[in-house]
């Protein structure tokens with residue numbers, strides 16, 4: 001053992017005292033050799049809850065036995081299916097039930113929200129995002145700007161990071177809004193930035209944006225199921241997130257969407273409409289006139305893909321049982337333990353880009369290997385060959401995200417030992 005702390009013993013004690021330890025058994029952890037992977041990639045694709053398989057088989061059975069009547073029969077009739085997810089989803093993101101809906105995918109929901117909430121004028125035409133945003137978000141906002149006949153060169157404001165680690169200070173956000181707020185129609189900001197892992201104070205960003213007359217929306221791809229969110233209180237106008245990362249609902253899972261209650265009855269606001277957003281009471285009268293269901297439901301387009309919603313329903317049940325406050329408490333400890341070990345034992349090898357303040361991060365630590373990109377790739381491949389799974393984001397970032405539902409504290413010393421072995425030998 002090097003140094004004063006016996007990290008292995010500390011991790012074992014934390015595992016022994018972990019009230020959430022039993023949840024790991026609800027997941028399929030991919031095998032590696034005779035054992036299991038050290039899976040730190042919940043920021044990209046969460047692991048499969050074991051109950052998903054049966055939930056899918058149940059839907060196939062309902063289809064086989066009930067045919068079209070499955071819309072009204074079976075354990076979870078398809079007609080109101082999205083409503084079975086509502087409470088779990090609302091609790092997860094800190095929203096009122098009528099403010100959330102599970103539908104589509106993330107980029108689609110961002111476009112639907114922008115169709116309603118990005119209404120540029122000659123004076124107020126710009127969208128503010130962070131520089132280096134996730135490419136899909138950038139493509140989406142750029143295409144929205146163009147769709148409205150504006151030029152991204154003047155109507156897309158990309159706020160650069162103001163630290164060498166790629167993080168953005170609240171002061172920088174405040175400054176750009178003070179200087180250019182009058183031009184900005186929409187602030188579209190991440191809950192957690194995908195490359196740096198930085199988490200933002202959503203309430204404060206919404207306050208600053210609203211003070212300048214901007215609409216404020218959030219991309220919560222890396223925040224949902226990771227941070228304890230209070231979306232209603234944050235006062236955001238809208239938000240959208242995917243469900244395949246921390247929400248463990250499978251590749252391409254059905255996404256989530258939030259529309260603040262103050263917009264629940266804005267029937268006059270333009271929107272891209274479809275029949276599933278029509279008032280449920282009269283939807284099947286098949287009338288010509290679109291009458292939106294109040295709340296987030298009114299933005300649905302199509303009848304939902306039940307086989308894709310079933311895993312999300314199962315996953316939300318797991319979150320309801322575990323509870324977000326308990327998950328977040330464990331997450332702070334897990335990521336804190338990893339950070340402490342890295343600082344003590346690997347400061348010569350790995351630079352942590354993610355903020356040290358637990359309030360400014362979730363599960364993820366973004367790591368840059370000292371010595372440059374090629375060394376980084378070499379370490380990443382070394383780990384992968386040993387069943388240690390994080391992910392790589394260009395140009396030079398390894399993301400490692402211990403997640404409280406299925407990671408154990410004891411996996412962290414094992415990760416650190418593997419990096420040390422690489423540094424001392426193969427590195």
Ligand SMILES: Cc1ncc(COP(=O)(O)O)c(C=O)c1O
Nearest residue numbers: 105106107134136137194221242
């Ligand atoms: C921050 C962010 N925005 C958008 C997306 C795109 O998501 P989708 O392919 O589900 O539309 C992702 C995907 O990982 C993401 O991380």
